[in-house]
Amino acid sequence: MLVLLSKLRLYLKSIYDQLNNQRWKNQVLQAIPFWIASVITGLVAVAYARLFVLAELVTTKVIHWHSWLLFIITPVCFLTSWWLAKRFSPYSRGSGIPQVAAAIEISSPRSEKKLDKLLGIKVIVIKIISSLLMAMGGGAIGREGPTIQIAASIFRKVNQLLPAWWPKVAKRNMIITGAAAGLAAAFNTPLGGIVFAIEELTKTHFSYYKTAIFSSVIIAGLTAQGILGPYLYLGYPKIGNLSGFIFFAVILVAMISGLFGSIMSKIILLIFRWKQSFTGNYHHLFYVLGCAFLMVALAYFIDMNTLGSGKDVMERVLFTPNKYSGWQTPLLRMAGPILSFTTGASGGIFAPALGAGAGVGSWVSSWFHFSETNTNLLILAGMVGFLTGVTRSPFTSAILVLEMTNEHNVIFQLILAAMVASIAALLVDKHSFYDHLKVQYMSELENEERSENAPEKNISEGEVID
Numbered sequence: 001m002l003v004l005l006s007k008l009r010l011y012l013k014s015i016y017d018q019l020n021n022q023r024w025k026n027q028v029l030q031a032i033p034f035w036i037a038s039v040i041t042g043l044v045a046v047a048y049a050r051l052f053v054l055a056e057l058v059t060t061k062v063i064h065w066h067s068w069l070l071f072i073i074t075p076v077c078f079l080t081s082w083w084l085a086k087r088f089s090p091y092s093r094g095s096g097i098p099q100v101a102a103a104i105e106i107s108s109p110r111s112e113k114k115l116d117k118l119l120g121i122k123v124i125v126i127k128i129i130s131s132l133l134m135a136m137g138g139g140a141i142g143r144e145g146p147t148i149q150i151a152a153s154i155f156r157k158v159n160q161l162l163p164a165w166w167p168k169v170a171k172r173n174m175i176i177t178g179a180a181a182g183l184a185a186a187f188n189t190p191l192g193g194i195v196f197a198i199e200e201l202t203k204t205h206f207s208y209y210k211t212a213i214f215s216s217v218i219i220a221g222l223t224a225q226g227i228l229g230p231y232l233y234l235g236y237p238k239i240g241n242l243s244g245f246i247f248f249a250v251i252l253v254a255m256i257s258g259l260f261g262s263i264m265s266k267i268i269l270l271i272f273r274w275k276q277s278f279t280g281n282y283h284h285l286f287y288v289l290g291c292a293f294l295m296v297a298l299a300y301f302i303d304m305n306t307l308g309s310g311k312d313v314m315e316r317v318l319f320t321p322n323k324y325s326g327w328q329t330p331l332l333r334m335a336g337p338i339l340s341f342t343t344g345a346s347g348g349i350f351a352p353a354l355g356a357g358a359g360v361g362s363w364v365s366s367w368f369h370f371s372e373t374n375t376n377l378l379i380l381a382g383m384v385g386f387l388t389g390v391t392r393s394p395f396t397s398a399i400l401v402l403e404m405t406n407e408h409n410v411i412f413q414l415i416l417a418a419m420v421a422s423i424a425a426l427l428v429d430k431h432s433f434y435d436h437l438k439v440q441y442m443s444e445l446e447n448e449e450r451s452e453n454a455p456e457k458n459i460s461e462g463e464v465i466d
Helices: 002-019 022-088 097-106 109-118 121-136 144-160 171-187 190-201 210-228 246-275 281-301 311-319 328-341 350-368 372-391 394-405 408-425 433-465
Strands: none
Touching: 022 121, 022 144, 022 171, 022 210, 022 281, 097 109, 097 144, 097 171, 097 433, 109 433, 121 144, 144 171, 144 350, 171 190, 171 210, 171 394, 190 394, 246 281, 246 328, 246 350, 246 372, 246 408, 246 433, 281 328, 311 350, 311 372, 328 350, 350 372, 372 394, 372 408, 372 433, 394 408
């Protein structure tokens, strides 16, 4: 008995010593900012998701009421959204993922001004308002990319608010972890958030920040689930009794969707390059109005599915008897993001890419008149393939679709689709859409810094001469 009491006393003493260990205290203190930021991210992601749904409902109600009103509402929404981003926060435009990647790339003590433009409170506010206006106008945008930039901004702000005596947390790790938590909260896909951070955002050894990412993804996801419930982004499509030849169809869908995703990205980049020749704001104004009217015309005269994030298309082909799409569906679902994204307003491309991929999968399925379960697999393969064609992140794409539908039994088919699509996309461009935009944003920041420093340099030179 005395031996047991002695061992217990030694064990309690070791715990006490560990609690008083300064290194252990620092680790706990360093973890707290991640946890606080994760809770805030989960709450903001839920609020943003609900507002986004309400914004898209405006378009739906207008279509059912008087669809011709879109010729008024869409241009007004597109123009206001573009103006807000341009006037108050230029780097809140677009998806948000390239901005986060650029922030990670330039993160250093001397880059605070640049980081403030990419990640901050102003970015969060304008990102949300601008993207909601685009959604109200029927823009083919998503909220997932914006949620990633919003989350990274939240994590960075929490890090900035730490008192001077607090153990320092690397800004780069904070931004990476915020992005992962944002994706997990947006899609309710914790594994997708982790894989996204590793595959898309950083080449740093994972062991340096794995604990922060794991804990932040879990906390942000649980916060979102605590309010929304344990939902799946899409639901449970029926997949089973697959054909023995389905692998060949998966490869075909992956090749087409990967090429289409890369082609859409290339067109957007070419338009951005062309827009650099614009000399005044009125050029941009006329371009935004032109995009809005063209998008409404495509929807009004051809197919209303041109509008919106594309989630309706995914749900229709996966969960209704109307499973087959015509050749125009994937093309219109590509035209929508091109016209929306190139306006310079805020809005992501994740969901539109998934919607376009679903259109490719259902279109190819119509060639073979597959059963419901086989068609559903090809639709998921198309979603994975198209997203891979845009992002060039095959494992992130496969894991996201896997977690959105809880179809773990087809993981090999989805990974196959991702790898084939990644190879096919190389035929169009060797670099991803986000890589190109990241370089563009970094170049813009450098040019702005040069122009801001030029007057100061001239003044100092003038003083010396006098």
